[in-house]
Amino acid sequence: MLPLSGERLDAKGIVSEKNNSSDIFRGTSTLKRGFAHMLKNGVVMDVTTVEQAQIAEEAGAVSVMVLDKLPSEVRKAGGVARTASIRIIEDIMDSVTIPVMAKCRIGHVNEAQVLKETDVDMIDESEVLTPADELRHIWKWDFTTPFVNGARSLAEALRRIEEGAAMIRTKGEPGTGNVAEAIKHIKKVNDELRTIKSIYDSGDNQDLVRMAREFKVSYDIVEQTAKLGRLPVVNFAAGGIATPADAAYLMSLGCDGIFVGSGIFNSDDAKERARAIVLATTFWNESDKVKEAQKMIDERQSMLGLDVNTLELRMQDRGGSA
Amino acid sequence: MSLTIGVLSIQGDVQENFLSTKSALDELGIDGTIIDAKTPDEISQLDGLIIPGGESTTIGQLSLVNGSLKVLKEKIESGMPVLGICAGMIMLSNTANDKIVGKTDQPLLDILDITLERNSFGRQRESFETEISMDSINIPKFNGVFIRAPSVSDIGSDIEILAKYNDKIVAIKKGNVIGTAFHPELVEDISLHKYFVNLISSLQN
Numbered sequence: 065m066l067p068l069s070g071e072r073l074d075a076k077g078i079v080s081e082k083n084n085s086s087d088i089f090r091g092t093s094t095l096k097r098g099f100a101h102m103l104k105n106g107v108v109m110d111v112t113t114v115e116q117a118q119i120a121e122e123a124g125a126v127s128v129m130v131l132d133k134l135p136s137e138v139r140k141a142g143g144v145a146r147t148a149s150i151r152i153i154e155d156i157m158d159s160v161t162i163p164v165m166a167k168c169r170i171g172h173v174n175e176a177q178v179l180k181e182t183d184v185d186m187i188d189e190s191e192v193l194t195p196a197d198e199l200r201h202i203w204k205w206d207f208t209t210p211f212v213n214g215a216r217s218l219a220e221a222l223r224r225i226e227e228g229a230a231m232i233r234t235k236g237e238p239g240t241g242n243v244a245e246a247i248k249h250i251k252k253v254n255d256e257l258r259t260i261k262s263i264y265d266s267g268d269n270q271d272l273v274r275m276a277r278e279f280k281v282s283y284d285i286v287e288q289t290a291k292l293g294r295l296p297v298v299n300f301a302a303g304g305i306a307t308p309a310d311a312a313y314l315m316s317l318g319c320d321g322i323f324v325g326s327g328i329f330n331s332d333d334a335k336e337r338a339r340a341i342v343l344a345t346t347f348w349n350e351s352d353k354v355k356e357a358q359k360m361i362d363e364r365q366s367m368l369g370l371d372v373n374t375l376e377l378r379m380q381d382r383g384g385s386a
Numbered sequence: 387m388s389l390t391i392g393v394l395s396i397q398g399d400v401q402e403n404f405l406s407t408k409s410a411l412d413e414l415g416i417d418g419t420i421i422d423a424k425t426p427d428e429i430s431q432l433d434g435l436i437i438p439g440g441e442s443t444t445i446g447q448l449s450l451v452n453g454s455l456k457v458l459k460e461k462i463e464s465g466m467p468v469l470g471i472c473a474g475m476i477m478l479s480n481t482a483n484d485k486i487v488g489k490t491d492q493p494l495l496d497i498l499d500i501t502l503e504r505n506s507f508g509r510q511r512e513s514f515e516t517e518i519s520m521d522s523i524n525i526p527k528f529n530g531v532f533i534r535a536p537s538v539s540d541i542g543s544d545i546e547i548l549a550k551y552n553d554k555i556v557a558i559k560k561g562n563v564i565g566t567a568f569h570p571e572l573v574e575d576i577s578l579h580k581y582f583v584n585l586i587s588s589l590q591n
Contacts, residue, residue, distance in 0.1 A: 065574045088516040095513045098572045101399040126441040161484040185510035
């Protein structure tokens with residue numbers, strides 16, 4: 065069974081109805097977190113058109129994420145980035161069989177409600193879009209549709225889980241083609257998990273309370289996570305992944321799967337690259353297969369990467385302190 | 387003799403099936419090893435296999451690429467017990483239609499004469515939990531977790547129906563092959579995994 069740590073049984077997003085003799089329930093933590101578990105060892109690809117979504121599905125993606133612009137284009141365009149056109153999301157939902165996700169702005173409850181009504185399979189409350197509320201994320205327990213959130217640390221991840229996120233991904237630095245930040249974030253989460261696990265094993269409850277205060281989360285979620293030794297929800301890597309080797313490396317660090325944003329459809333060999341990144345994610349621990357995957361792409365076709373130290377806009381900082 | 391039970395670990399919720407199978411072996415007191423099975427070599431040494439939930443298009447395409455699809459088909463046709471869950475049941479079928487998109491040309495194992503309707507109950511918001519019964523295998527009450535679940539829309543005459551929900555077929559069995567549209571690995575009750583382990587064990591003795 066699934067870890068259900070932190071689940072709220074009084075959540076408004078849980079709806080029940082009578083059906084003949086038995087009750088049926090929707091929006092439970094088992095269903096929301098369970099959905100994320102079905103994506104494990106898979107690749108979720110950012111897409112902006114029906115054609116890209118079909119390329120992603122044919123390449124073996126487990127899901128597509130619909131945006132108005134790829135993160136790298138959002139970066140270039142500047143201004144305010146909002147949720148994608150509903151018509152495009154619906155067209156994509158009608159043309160692929162895999163789950164369809166879409167992004168809403170951090171804290172923008174009504175953008176999320178629009179996506180829920182559109183019937184997307186998962187909502188990403190994402191730092192790639194311009195935050196609507198710098199202080200508050202969405203209270204995701206109110207939704208029957210599951211949410212994924214970005215995190216740079218265990219503290220951020222647990223705060224989002226307490227708000228009802230059914231899945232976590234690293235933030236990385238979106239739209240850069242630079243995997244360094246994603247690596248930093250997953251290593252930080254792993255280190256912090258090891259720290260609280262060892263505190264838990266030592267039986268020092270006072271020190272766990274100290275961690276809970278530092279993380280700005282409840283003692284219960286820290287204790288339950290420490291006991292598990294991992295996040296109580298699925299944890300993917302995201303932000304800056306551009307090549308098969310990037311994907312394989314993040315899988316080797318213990319990620320449950322991969323999100324690829326600009327890396328595929330901003331390259332000049334999208335079809336081959338989509339397929340190659342899926343292969344490297346699946347067979348990450350077989351180095352000959354990762355090499356074969358890497359050989360399918362041409363580095364001269366990769367998106368031009370950005371140095372994260374000289375960026376004008378650091379998307380990962382958005383919503384980070386809340 | 388010790389059993390070797392595999393969970394197809396191409397994609398999906400492998401770990402949950404691993405844990406449920408482990409608990410089933412422990413409770414039944416049966417000696418066995420559970421392995422993540424991904425390569426043709428790993429699959430060929432199995433006494434039984436679970437194809438977990440995940441995305442059937444992904445599992446199909448990738449098991450085709452590394453040659454495990456062919457070995458899987460041979461092993462299952464030669465009598466190896468298999469439990470296909472959600473995407474796994476889709477893999478066992480000979481035809482898959484999506485409720486919205488229509489007929490798919492995804493790679494399938496073509497083991498059972500059944501047609502699957504993918505996403506039969508709707509999208510994720512419509513995913514649900516409810517009590518179902520599988521009386522013919524002595525599991526009268528089971529918490530069915532249906533996540534973007536398929537159902538069996540067309541069925542050959544030689545296939546036994548284990549469970550229905552709202553007139554839709556959601557669990558089937560033919561000989562050593564079992565398919566469920568719901569996820570027994572996501573609930574505490576391990577009775578279906580125990581049934582499957584017993585089935586594997588009975589063939590070894």
